[in-house]
Every structure is written in structure tokens, then in C-alpha cells.
Amino acid sequence: MSYLELNIDLTEEQEVLKKEVHKFAVEVLRPAAIKLDKMTPEEVIAENSIYWDVMKKMYELGYHTVHTPDEYGGMALDPISQHIFWEELAYGSVGFAVSLGVSLFAPFMASMLADDFIVEKIIKPFASCKDASIVGCWAITEPNHGSDTLTPGMEHFRNPDVIQEVKAVKKGDRWVLNGQKSAWVSNGPIATQALLFVNIDKSMGMAGGGICICDLTQKGVQKGKPLDKLGQRELPQGEIYFEDAEVPEELMIVDPESYxxxxxxxxxxxxxxxxxxxxxxxxxxxxxxxxxxxxxxxxxxxxxxxxxxxxxxxxxxxxxxxxxxxxxxxxxxxxxxxxxxxxxxxxxxxxxxxxxxxxxxxxxxxxxxxxxxxxxxxxxxxxxxxxxxxxxxxxxxxxxxxxxxxxxxxx
CATH class of the missing domain: 1.20.140.10 (Butyryl-CoA Dehydrogenase, subunit A, domain 3)
Incomplete structure (x- = not known):
């Protein structure tokens, strides 16, 4: 059903966007989400799963570039258009909306801090991807840390006894990572890269963290089995383990000073x-x-x-x-x-x-x-x-x- 749009200033392009994304959500996302809801978590992420068919369709349409600046090949939607896009996508499947949203998290954050290395290494490859072979995740949640990692400015955030479980240690021109992220990492079982939150300075507590973009296909990264859960079953979630995994110093995009x-x-x-x-x-x-x-x-x-x-x-x-x-x-x-x-x-x-x-x-x-x-x-x-x-x-x-x-x- 359509609803009365109370914003009388929507442009023709925004109206077209709303209709096109709504049609895709109803005809593609919703039927796929219903089918995936009945599958096991392992079946959802299997190579021949309809999950991948849908993700590839979204990448082919350029949906993964809604936040990417146009100079890098993205859609670069304005704020109102972005809201329309995400609302209509979630109308068909909130699980798929979250999955696509976290997939573009790393390049989106990178574009805010972009230098030539990040543009060539992260942003352009992601924007040009049309087959969902580059999938991102937001890796912040941990076995012993959930919502508390999302409370900067509160007293416990600077408690040296409360720190992130994934630690980063600088060795030469690289950061070495060890620790675990929890089973609630959206796209965790399938992601090829992560916007990864780590601890660098223990004395500062959680405030002593860093944010990096980590290659999850490298040696030293292992993934747990996908989580079997109540809702949003079309959204793969799972643990990620780091054992001497590495990140180039250029991809540690946030240090404790600004964390x-x-x-x-x-x-x-x-x-x-x-x-x-x-x-x-x-x-x-x-x-x-x-x-x-x-x-x-x-x-x-x-x-x-x-x-x-x-x-x-x-x-x-x-x-x-x-x-x-x-x-x-x-x-x-x-x-x-x-x-x-x-x-x-x-x-x-x-x-x-x-x-x-x-x-x-x-x-x-x-x-x-x-x-x-x-x-x-x-x-x-x-x-x-x-x-x-x-x-x-x-x-x-x-x-x-x-x-x-x-x-x-x-x-």
C-alpha cells in the first residue's frame, strides 16, 4: 500500500527512488527474506543460497554505494533520499537492510577520513564491486562487552579495568590484532572486511581504543558458525577471532586521541x-x-x-x-x-x-x-x-x- 507523503517538497527524483526501491523491496527482498527465515543459519550463507542472489542484485543496482561520494563512483544520495532508500528497503526486509548497511560501513567511514591510500585500497574497489564479493561488517560487540561499548562520555568508558577484548599492538608499520568479537557481529560469518574497534591503550579504558579497517580474508582471522536466532534470520551474524592478524598502519584510521x-x-x-x-x-x-x-x-x-x-x-x-x-x-x-x-x-x-x-x-x-x-x-x-x-x-x-x-x- 502507498502512504500519503507529507513532505510536499520531495523532488521528482526522490519520488522515483521511493517507487523503485519499494518495488524491489516487495518483489525481491520480502519473498527472499521469508524463504531464508525458514532455513538454518548455515543454509542462509551457503554458496548457492538465495541470500547471495539478493545481495548481488543490490550490488548490481549500486545500492551499496548510497553513501559513497560520486567522485568515487557512488550514488551519493542526499539525506532525505537516504532515509527514503533505507525505509523502503527495510519495508521488504529489515534484515537485508541491516546487512547492506553494515556492509558499506567501512568505506563510508573511510570516505570521511579519506587519503589517497584509503581511496585506492578501500573506497574505489568497494564502489566498483558488482557481485557482492566485497562484504563489510561493523565489528564492535564482544563476548563480555555489548551496549557498554556504545556509551562514550559515561564514567565506565574511561575505567582501565573495562577494556575491549580485541587488542592492537604496533609492530613496525603494522598493527597486530588478538582477541575475539562476539556472535552478534552482523555479516560476521560472510564479511571480507571489517570496520574493527580495538583497544590500544589499556590505561585509558575503552576510551583508549582505535578503529581500523581489517582484511578478514587473511591468515590469522577465523570465523565462528552463524548464529541461530529469533528474528532477522536473513541477516547472518557470528563470531570473529583474531590471532596475530595484521592491519597496515594506514588503515588504523582512528587512534586513542580521537577514539x-x-x-x-x-x-x-x-x-x-x-x-x-x-x-x-x-x-x-x-x-x-x-x-x-x-x-x-x-x-x-x-x-x-x-x-x-x-x-x-x-x-x-x-x-x-x-x-x-x-x-x-x-x-x-x-x-x-x-x-x-x-x-x-x-x-x-x-x-x-x-x-x-x-x-x-x-x-x-x-x-x-x-x-x-x-x-x-x-x-x-x-x-x-x-x-x-x-x-x-x-x-x-x-x-x-x-x-x-x-x-x-x-x-
């Missing part, structure tokens, strides 16, 4: 996109519930004729529209100004994921018993939405971190 600031920027970037993703998921759930309410009868009348269903749909509609308005405003602002204002990104992520979960929950209620079955897609969307309350930082922890940012501004 805390850059981590906040990365979190702001990631969470504003989560807001867009889950707006798309919320819209999908609302549309399915609305359609079902016009087809299913109870008490001799269609569901949509019942007062309680009308009321429920109205509140679902309101949550979708407010999620869209807020997450789009946050992305538009934070992609136009540097540095981004992290509290808005965190707020967008927390609000939109919660809204998506509540909309999916209400949709299940409208479907009734059928909503609990695998026969209807809403059951999958509910599981996908539940993951969003923890994904890219637990909503509880992000709210505390955002509240800390607000308190620092006034006290």
Missing part, C-alpha cells in the same frame, strides 16, 4: 539509520494489518467495521507517521552538519524500534490466532521488530547514554 569522539559519531550514524530501518518495518506491519482487517470477518462483519479495530489501526498509523517524521528529520539534520548530534540519533533509534515493536504487536492482535502462525508474515515481522530493541545497542542502555548527554549540557 571517544569518533565512536560517538559512529553511533550517531548507525542509530539514525536504525530509525529509518524500523520506520519501514512499522509501515509494513501496519499495511499487513490494515489489509487483513478488510478481508477477515468476525461477528458477521469485516474486522475494520469494528470500533476497537478502527481505534487500534488509528494508533498504529500515528506511530508509523511520527516515526517517519522524527527519524527523517534527525537524518536530514545529522547528515547535513558535522559532527552529528548523537542524542537525536539515539532517540530516533529508541523511539522507532519501540514504535515498530508496538505496531507489530498490535498487528498480531488484529490477526488473532492466525498472527501466531507461520502462514502469515506478520509473525516474522514481530520477531524482527523484537530484535531491534536490542540491536545496535539495547534501548535501555542507549536511553541512559542519551540522558547522560542531556545532563552534561545543563549540569
Amino acid at each position: 571517544e569522539v569518533m565512536t560517538e559519531i559512529v553511533i550517531a550514524e548507525a542509530n539514525m539509520h536504525m530509525g529509518a530501518f524500523f520506520t519501514g518495518l512499522a509501515q509494513a506491519a501496519y499495511d499487513l494489518a490494515l489489509q487483513y482487517a478488510t478481508e477477515r470477518k468476525q461477528g458477521g462483519r469485516y474486522l475494520i467495521e469494528h470500533q476497537d479495530i478502527k481505534k487500534k489501526l488509528f494508533h498504529m498509523f500515528t506511530k508509523v507517521e511520527t516515526a517517519r517524521a522524527y527519524s527523517r528529520a534527525v537524518m536530514n539534520y545529522n547528515l547535513n552538519f558535522a559532527p552529528p548530534v548523537a542524542k537525536f540519533s539515539l532517540s530516533s533509534k529508541v523511539y522507532c524500534t519501540q514504535a515498530a515493536f508496538e505496531v507489530c504487536n498490535d498487528a498480531i492482535q488484529i490477526f488473532g490466532g492466525y498472527g501466531l502462525t507461520k502462514e502469515y508474515e506478520i509473525e516474522k515481522l514481530f520477531r524482527d521488530a523484537r530484535a531491534g530493541l536490542i540491536e545496535d545497542g539495547s534501548n535501555d542502555t542507549l536511553a541512559i547514554s542519551g540522558g547522560n548527554m542531556i545532563a552534561k549540557e545543563v549540569f
Whole structure:
């Protein structure tokens, strides 16, 4: 179903983008995601899996370059177009949206700090890739560190007893890496490169970290089995182990001096996109519930004729529209100004994921018993939405971190 676009200033190009990505999401992503949802994690990432067919199609369309500057061969979409793109992609599959999003994380961050070496080594090869042979991941989460790694500025972040598990030691012109990232690394089982967060200076705690771009195909890198999980099963996630793996000094793009600031920027970037993703998921759930309410009868009348269903749909509609308005405003602002204002990104992520979960929950209620079955897609969307309350930082922890940012501004 289409929705009334409240932004009367959308360009013709943006309208075309919305229609084209929506069509791709419905015709390609959604059917594939439903099939992958029924597979084992090992089957999802197998060489002949439909997962790879879809990823290759997105690369062929240039979707992996939405953030890449046009001088390097990217789409270079403006902020509003980026939100439209990610929302519509997630309408078909939030798992695929996350998978593509983290895949481009390393070249996107590299483009912010680009020098000639990084342009030739990372950005141009990724932009010219058309077969999904270069896949990235955001490797920050660890077995004993999850949302706490996403809270720069808080007291524990500079505690020398609380440090990242992957350590980097400088040896000559290279950094040597040892340690482990946890099973929650999105694209971990399939990635060829990582935007990798490490510890360099133990005395500074987590603030003594570094961010590098690491080749995951090298000797010294080993991957665990893909994670078997509740939702977003089309998104491969898994552990990564480092044993004397190496990174050239040119690819250690952030050192302890700027780590805390850059981590906040990365979190702001990631969470504003989560807001867009889950707006798309919320819209999908609302549309399915609305359609079902016009087809299913109870008490001799269609569901949509019942007062309680009308009321429920109205509140679902309101949550979708407010999620869209807020997450789009946050992305538009934070992609136009540097540095981004992290509290808005965190707020967008927390609000939109919660809204998506509540909309999916209400949709299940409208479907009734059928909503609990695998026969209807809403059951999958509910599981996908539940993951969003923890994904890219637990909503509880992000709210505390955002509240800390607000308190620092006034006290």
C-alpha cells in the first residue's frame, strides 16, 4: 500500500527512488527474506543460497554505494533520499537492510577520513564491486562487552579495568590484532572486511581504543558458525577471532586521541539509520494489518467495521507517521552538519524500534490466532521488530547514554 507523503517538497527524483526501491523491496527482498527465515543459519550463507542472489542484485543496482561520494563512483544520495532508500528497503526486509548497511560501513567511514591510500585500497574497489564479493561488517560487540561499548562520555568508558577484548599492538608499520568479537557481529560469518574497534591503550579504558579497517580474508582471522536466532534470520551474524592478524598502519584510521569522539559519531550514524530501518518495518506491519482487517470477518462483519479495530489501526498509523517524521528529520539534520548530534540519533533509534515493536504487536492482535502462525508474515515481522530493541545497542542502555548527554549540557 502507498502512504500519503507529507513532505510536499520531495523532488521528482526522490519520488522515483521511493517507487523503485519499494518495488524491489516487495518483489525481491520480502519473498527472499521469508524463504531464508525458514532455513538454518548455515543454509542462509551457503554458496548457492538465495541470500547471495539478493545481495548481488543490490550490488548490481549500486545500492551499496548510497553513501559513497560520486567522485568515487557512488550514488551519493542526499539525506532525505537516504532515509527514503533505507525505509523502503527495510519495508521488504529489515534484515537485508541491516546487512547492506553494515556492509558499506567501512568505506563510508573511510570516505570521511579519506587519503589517497584509503581511496585506492578501500573506497574505489568497494564502489566498483558488482557481485557482492566485497562484504563489510561493523565489528564492535564482544563476548563480555555489548551496549557498554556504545556509551562514550559515561564514567565506565574511561575505567582501565573495562577494556575491549580485541587488542592492537604496533609492530613496525603494522598493527597486530588478538582477541575475539562476539556472535552478534552482523555479516560476521560472510564479511571480507571489517570496520574493527580495538583497544590500544589499556590505561585509558575503552576510551583508549582505535578503529581500523581489517582484511578478514587473511591468515590469522577465523570465523565462528552463524548464529541461530529469533528474528532477522536473513541477516547472518557470528563470531570473529583474531590471532596475530595484521592491519597496515594506514588503515588504523582512528587512534586513542580521537577514539571517544569518533565512536560517538559512529553511533550517531548507525542509530539514525536504525530509525529509518524500523520506520519501514512499522509501515509494513501496519499495511499487513490494515489489509487483513478488510478481508477477515468476525461477528458477521469485516474486522475494520469494528470500533476497537478502527481505534487500534488509528494508533498504529500515528506511530508509523511520527516515526517517519522524527527519524527523517534527525537524518536530514545529522547528515547535513558535522559532527552529528548523537542524542537525536539515539532517540530516533529508541523511539522507532519501540514504535515498530508496538505496531507489530498490535498487528498480531488484529490477526488473532492466525498472527501466531507461520502462514502469515506478520509473525516474522514481530520477531524482527523484537530484535531491534536490542540491536545496535539495547534501548535501555542507549536511553541512559542519551540522558547522560542531556545532563552534561545543563549540569
